[in-house]
Amino acid sequence: MSRGFVKEEDQEEIPLVPPRADLPTGVTNYITPNGMEELLAEKQALINEKSSIEAATEQEKRIASNYISSKLHLLEDRIATAKVVELDEQPKNEIRFGATVTLKIGNSSKLENYQIVGVDESDISKGKISFISPIAKILIGLKVGEQAVLKLARENRTFEIIAITY
Incomplete structure (x- = not known):
């Protein structure tokens, strides 16, 4: 459907998620064991936050959920590429x-x-x-x-x- 046929109040804000720390293309994502624990704890905290979203309207809840989902996606990408150095x-x-x-x-x-x-x-x-x-x-x-x-x-x-x- 063309955006011209969508009511203005039905349009949702696209959440702007700040990028994670810069890791240049082609550089291995080294991390300490403690750093990996911190990333996994951050992931769990985001999951907990997403499951306990309280908002006045369904739209606000969806926007908050999309924001957290975007942050989780960036975090999961970082965790997946992490190389733990003992x-x-x-x-x-x-x-x-x-x-x-x-x-x-x-x-x-x-x-x-x-x-x-x-x-x-x-x-x-x-x-x-x-x-x-x-x-x-x-x-x-x-x-x-x-x-x-x-x-x-x-x-x-x-x-x-x-x-x-x-």
């Missing part, structure tokens, strides 16, 4: 995916800790950086005592590796 199989003396790295940044005496994780797990406020981030890329493969330099627009920032744990 951290106990990583080399202990070298920075690899899943490593928690203690760094001395520049001339600061304060030490910073960051874990290199999957794109869906990354959260700088929790000290988790994506393996595709510029910082992670320059750190991967390094060992304690080595340094990495990140070239920024106005300066170069030096990262000295103090410790590596998994």
Whole structure:
């Protein structure tokens, strides 16, 4: 049926679902075991939310359900492509995916800790950086005592590796 024959009030809003964290085409979707648990918990929470939708009208309920279904679809795609990296199989003396790295940044005496994780797990406020981030890329493969330099627009920032744990 042509959209011209549909009453305006019968037309439903198409839910706009924000995309998940960017994972470039062709890049393997690595994830830590903890990250996979978080994705599965997120999926269960969305399923629970969808089953308990309360809305004033049937249309509002359908819109809310479609929104959650769209979010679930994106999440299920991410879970299906996830490749869990077992951290106990990583080399202990070298920075690899899943490593928690203690760094001395520049001339600061304060030490910073960051874990290199999957794109869906990354959260700088929790000290988790994506393996595709510029910082992670320059750190991967390094060992304690080595340094990495990140070239920024106005300066170069030096990262000295103090410790590596998994």
